[in-house]
Amino acid sequence: MTDRNAFKQRLDAARARQGLDPGATKPAASGGLPTGNWGIGLRAGVEVVSALIAGAGLGFALDRWLGTWPWLFLVGFMLGAAAGVLNVYRLFSPRKGAGNVDDGKD
Amino acid sequence: MAAEGKAIDALHQFELATVFGPVGASVGLTQSNLFMIISSGLIIALMIYGMRPRAVVPGRLQSVAESAYSFIDDMLLSQVGPEGRRFFPFVFTLFMFVLFGNMLGLFPYAFTYTSHISLTFALAMLVFLLITVVALALHGSKFFGYFFPEGAPLWLAPIIIRVEVVSYISRPISLSIRLFANMVAGHVMLKVFATFVVMLGALGTFGPFLAIMPLAINVALVGFEVLVAFLQAYVFAILTCIYLHDAVHLH
Numbered sequence: 001m002t003d004r005n006a007f008k009q010r011l012d013a014a015r016a017r018q019g020l021d022p023g024a025t026k027p028a029a030s031g032g033l034p035t036g037n038w039g040i041g042l043r044a045g046v047e048v049v050s051a052l053i054a055g056a057g058l059g060f061a062l063d064r065w066l067g068t069w070p071w072l073f074l075v076g077f078m079l080g081a082a083a084g085v086l087n088v089y090r091l092f093s094p095r096k097g098a099g100n101v102d103d104g105k106d
Numbered sequence: 107m108a109a110e111g112k113a114i115d116a117l118h119q120f121e122l123a124t125v126f127g128p129v130g131a132s133v134g135l136t137q138s139n140l141f142m143i144i145s146s147g148l149i150i151a152l153m154i155y156g157m158r159p160r161a162v163v164p165g166r167l168q169s170v171a172e173s174a175y176s177f178i179d180d181m182l183l184s185q186v187g188p189e190g191r192r193f194f195p196f197v198f199t200l201f202m203f204v205l206f207g208n209m210l211g212l213f214p215y216a217f218t219y220t221s222h223i224s225l226t227f228a229l230a231m232l233v234f235l236l237i238t239v240v241a242l243a244l245h246g247s248k249f250f251g252y253f254f255p256e257g258a259p260l261w262l263a264p265i266i267i268r269v270e271v272v273s274y275i276s277r278p279i280s281l282s283i284r285l286f287a288n289m290v291a292g293h294v295m296l297k298v299f300a301t302f303v304v305m306l307g308a309l310g311t312f313g314p315f316l317a318i319m320p321l322a323i324n325v326a327l328v329g330f331e332v333l334v335a336f337l338q339a340y341v342f343a344i345l346t347c348i349y350l351h352d353a354v355h356l357h
Contacts, residue, residue: 019188033344046287050280055272076272082265083273087280 044091048084055080116297120221120290137217138225145206145219174202178343185347186354193350196236200229201343208289208335212328220338221289223282230278233346241353252356281345288338292331299324 033039059076063069124131125140156171164172178198182190204220211218219225241249253270254263302320306313 017183019183033341043284046280046284047276050283051273051276053279053283054276058272058275079268079272080276082269083276086269086273087276 040091044088047087047091051084051087052077052080055083114298114301116294116301119217119293119297138219138222141207141210141217141219142203145203145210148210149202149206174198181344181347182350185344186351189354190347190350193236197343197346197350200233200346201339204229204285204342205336205339208339209332211289211293212331212335218289218293220285221293223286226282226286227278229342230282233281233349234278237349237353240350241356244354245356249356252352277349281342285338285342288334292327292334296324296327296331299327 033043055076055078056073057076059073059079062072062076066072122136122138125135125137130136130140152167152174153171156167159165159168161168175198178201179191179194182194182197186193207218207220210216211221241252253267253274255266255270258266299320303317303324306317306320309316
């Protein structure tokens with residue numbers, strides 16, 4: 001009865017994938033972000049630039065509002081730089097709990 | 107057009123103009139809007155006509171529709187988990203809209219609406235507002251614990267919280283800049299090499315032979331751009347899923 005076993009295995013796999021069996025172990029996360037050299041490099045660059053824009057923009061907006069130009073802009077720039085480094089660090093450190101939500105890793 | 111006055115005008119293709127003469131001008135309908143409508147129509151047509159046969163063994167159009175559906179479904183399941191299912195309509199719409207925008211933009215005379223930061227930033231803001239609202243609705247005030255990782259020394263809190271907040275705010279910016287920059291860069295490169303073909307082609311006897319080189323590069327670039335068009339739509343969708351995962355599970 002190998003056929004029947006094969007069907008049961010596939011059914012179990014499908015049920016586990018759809019999250020219908022609460023006790024079942026989840027399959028490892030498939031897919032994910034592209035990991036080519038160029039992909040990683042461009043992503044890191046975009047992360048740094050966007051964090052800088054966010055930090056400096058926030059500081060600039062607060063400056064406009066409070067009339068403290070240029071001090072909050074400078075602080076925001078530094079915060080943006082730090083956030084950019086943090087973003088790049090997150091990019092390279094393995095993401096916690098991606099796809100294997102309840103195996104105790106997150 | 108591009109080679110007018112011996113100058114390379116690669117950015118002209120991104121300029122907005124109204125279509126349909128005075129009718130379009132009076133309502134402010136630009137090519138960008140036109141192509142948004144076209145791509146929405148194509149997506150709806152694909153899903154409606156593709157799924158009309160409801161065959162057990164799918165035909166061509168039905169298998170395209172089904173694979174698009176299961177692609178996003180698998181992505182949500184593996185990245186967010188089963189509870190991510192409820193976001194399927196949102197992520198699917200987003201993915202198809204960006205994918206069709208990128209792909210339609212590669213056709214001659216077409217306009218790439220994803221090459222405008224106003225559109226990509228609007229989409230990214232939509233994602234950003236959604237993940238913030240979802241995180242607040244699911245976790246309430248515990249959401250703010252997201253900005254201060256457990257186990258960090260308390261005296262560092264003023265710095266860490268601010269840096270984390272800036273990092274969180276940078277999400278929609280990085281999401282929109284990535285898509286926008288990729289599409290603009292690709293189309294500018296195509297335009298520049300296409301201009302080289304025209305310029306070299308007009309260069310006397312040997313010109314047409316020299317023009318083969320940029321032409322070959324352009325042929326390769328078009329293939330590369332198809333890859334980028336799909337990849338950027340995929341990256342946009344998967345980053346949305348990753349952010350949704352963070353919002354639902356909150357680390």
